[in-house]
Amino acid sequence: xxxxxxxxxxxxEKISIAFGGLKAVDDFSIKIKKNExxxxxxxxxxxxxxxxxxxxxxxxxxxxxxxxxxxxLTGKKTIEINNAGIARTFQNIRLFSNLSVADxxxxxxxHKYSYSLLEGILHLGKYxxxxxxxEERAYELLKVFELDxxxxxxxxxxxxxxxxxxxxxxxxxxxxxxxLLDEPAAGMNPQETKExxxxxxxxxxxxxxxxxxxEHDMKLVSGICERLxxxxxxxxxxxxxxxxxxNNPEVIKAYLGD
Amino acid sequence: MKTGSKTLRSNIITYGLVxxxxxxxxxxxxxxxxxxxxxxxxxxxxxYMILAVSLNLVVGISGELSLGHxxxxxxxxxxxxxxxxxxxxxxxGMAEIIIAILIGAAFAAIFGFLIGIPVxxxxxxxxxxxxxxFGEIIKNLINAVYLGVDANGxxxxxxxxxxxxxxxxxxxxxxxxxxIGKLPRNxxxxxxxxxxxxxxxxxxxxxxxxxxxxxMSIRDNRIAxxxxxxxxxxxxxxAFVISAALAGVAGVLYSHxxxxxxxxxxxxxxxxxxxxxxxxxxxxxxxxxxSMIAAVILTILPEKLRFLNDYRMLIYxxxxxxxxxxxxxxxxxxxxxxxxEKYFPHKGKINEPGEA
Numbered sequence: 316x317x318x319x320x321x322x323x324x325x326x327x328e329k330i331s332i333a334f335g336g337l338k339a340v341d342d343f344s345i346k347i348k349k350n351e352x353x354x355x356x357x358x359x360x361x362x363x364x365x366x367x368x369x370x371x372x373x374x375x376x377x378x379x380x381x382x383x384x385x386x387x388l389t390g391k392k393t394i395e396i397n398n399a400g401i402a403r404t405f406q407n408i409r410l411f412s413n414l415s416v417a418d419x420x421x422x423x424x425x426h427k428y429s430y431s432l433l434e435g436i437l438h439l440g441k442y443x444x445x446x447x448x449x450e451e452r453a454y455e456l457l458k459v460f461e462l463d464x465x466x467x468x469x470x471x472x473x474x475x476x477x478x479x480x481x482x483x484x485x486x487x488x489x490x491x492x493x494x495l496l497d498e499p500a501a502g503m504n505p506q507e508t509k510e511x512x513x514x515x516x517x518x519x520x521x522x523x524x525x526x527x528x529x530e531h532d533m534k535l536v537s538g539i540c541e542r543l544x545x546x547x548x549x550x551x552x553x554x555x556x557x558x559x560x561x562n563n564p565e566v567i568k569a570y571l572g573d
Numbered sequence: 574m575k576t577g578s579k580t581l582r583s584n585i586i587t588y589g590l591v592x593x594x595x596x597x598x599x600x601x602x603x604x605x606x607x608x609x610x611x612x613x614x615x616x617x618x619x620x621y622m623i624l625a626v627s628l629n630l631v632v633g634i635s636g637e638l639s640l641g642h643x644x645x646x647x648x649x650x651x652x653x654x655x656x657x658x659x660x661x662x663x664x665x666g667m668a669e670i671i672i673a674i675l676i677g678a679a680f681a682a683i684f685g686f687l688i689g690i691p692v693x694x695x696x697x698x699x700x701x702x703x704x705x706x707f708g709e710i711i712k713n714l715i716n717a718v719y720l721g722v723d724a725n726g727x728x729x730x731x732x733x734x735x736x737x738x739x740x741x742x743x744x745x746x747x748x749x750x751x752x753i754g755k756l757p758r759n760x761x762x763x764x765x766x767x768x769x770x771x772x773x774x775x776x777x778x779x780x781x782x783x784x785x786x787x788x789m790s791i792r793d794n795r796i797a798x799x800x801x802x803x804x805x806x807x808x809x810x811x812a813f814v815i816s817a818a819l820a821g822v823a824g825v826l827y828s829h830x831x832x833x834x835x836x837x838x839x840x841x842x843x844x845x846x847x848x849x850x851x852x853x854x855x856x857x858x859x860x861x862x863x864s865m866i867a868a869v870i871l872t873i874l875p876e877k878l879r880f881l882n883d884y885r886m887l888i889y890x891x892x893x894x895x896x897x898x899x900x901x902x903x904x905x906x907x908x909x910x911x912x913x914e915k916y917f918p919h920k921g922k923i924n925e926p927g928e929a
Contacts, residue, residue, distance in 0.1 A: 397802035409797035423801040435782030
């Protein structure tokens with residue numbers, strides 16, 4: 316591996332995937348530095364979520380490679396990729412809707428706070444101690460997102476904006492190196508979007524997190540992303556500093572037509 | 574809304590109900606106030622409740638529709654009955670039944686594991702159909718087995734008793750469709766209740782552990798569960814195997830309550846599996862206490878309705894529908910909440926999935 320690649324936390328080189336005859340993503344590359352806030356934008360159907368699904372092992376790329384912190388994750392399963400340090404949220408919120416808000420986060424702490432099945436069934440051994448630690452850690456995370464007062468509510472009872480926050484909290488609970496946010500501002504009003512921008516910045520600064528997000532809301536993108544990649548019909552249109560990219564005539568053409 | 578202390582209280586109520594049920598029934602029995610019909614139902618009530626609670630683990634907590642539960646009960650019943658015949662009163666009754674319970678649970682767990690691996694790759698209706706088929710296969714397979722023992726050890730055949738080639742002093746244990754005879758009949762109501770309490774303890778504790786959270790997370794959203802690193806197949810299988818083992822325990826109770834054990838479609842067929850599912854659905858999917866209550870009502874009711882003769886099943890069906898409406902119609906649920914709030918301020922609450 317060359318030394319230039321070592322600088323990148325996420326190093327994706329020329330991944331492609333085809334569904335039947337349709338090339339959904341073609342020769343997609345992306346390099347993200349540690350602690351960067353990176354945006355992936357593009358018109359509807361450009362293949363953004365497919366890129367996320369490739370990065371998280373839902374699909375496996377036909378060509379190319381995906382490396383996180385030097386570790387090759389190409390072709391690995393979703394669970395292995397999460398263990399390696401990539402966590403995500405979903406475009407259409409996917410919470411554990413019948414579990415309490417606290418249990419949603421606790422479920423994500425599964426691997427970090429562990430005891431055996433026998434201890435779990437008998438409530439003996441490490442059970443008491445580990446459950447207490449799990450509880451403390453879960454509330455710590457919920458507090459960061461101002462969700463601790465709702466901890467005992469069912470996740471489905473939360474208002475929309477808070478559900479989004481809970482999803483981010485749950486993803487962070489797995490202690491990832493890279494956080495993928497799939498349209499975090501979808502369906503939010505301007506006030507909620509503003510709050511979300513603060514939350515995302517906060518997460519980056521306080522959790523020392525590297526974030527890659529998909530977004531349609533240009534205000535959010537131009538407000539917080541440092542660099543962007545634009546995707547159109549599965550191809551990379553351009554990449555670079557946010558301002559430069561957003562003023563690129565090709566990008567404007569892709570979004571607004573001729 | 575739910576809180577940790579509420580969950581705890583709800584669990585204590587569940588255990589308490591079982592203990593009260595035990596005291597009342599045992600009291601009535603000791604003072605000779607039970608009809609012979611009810612006396613005969615005492616042990617069956619226990620194994621039906623165990624079956625209902627254990628199936629709730631798969632259907633309610635793990636969220637998979639399984640229709641082969643009677644099959645695992647059958648495995649538990651026959652493995653423990655064979656054991657009972659092999660030891661043949663050489664060890665005391667109490668020790669015999671304890672070991673029999675462990676053997677029944679172990680065999681049912683092994684079957685649950687072997688069947689669970691392929692079956693749990695399926696979802697929804699497909700899983701239901703395949704579990705139904707496996708349940709039938711187990712029953713029919715046991716119907717075809719001949720098993721004997723002599724000085725040389727165990728002999729198995731699928732043809733007839735002659736092809737077992739037993740020595741003179743040999744003993745035939747399973748006689749094909751005629752099943753197993755000469756069983757010890759040493760199951761008691763007390764043992765049944767203890768097993769029910771153990772079952773409740775296992776299921777309720779599991780729900781409140783990290784493994785239980787993983788199982789319920791997978792039920793609620795499989796894709797999200799994988800995205801936070803939870804192994805779907807591992808935890809689905811965990812729930813399935815534990816549930817099968819507990820059904821096996823119910824089977825041990827069943828076989829130790831009879832002199833002759835046969836694998837007929839009446840006791841281990843799909844009708845039985847669906848009956849157990851009815852307990853779970855009427856008691857509330859995921860509601861452990863409710864499924865126990867439903868098991869009691871629906872076991873006693875058909876017996877009590879015998880005087881109606883031909884109209885029995887008609888009335889039974891109407892009761893099922895009425896219970897369903899009372900349990901889940903939104904307006905009735907709302908009304909129940911209002912009533913609970915009125916008479917027990919801040920105490921009344923509808924059980925949520927994942928609580929006992």
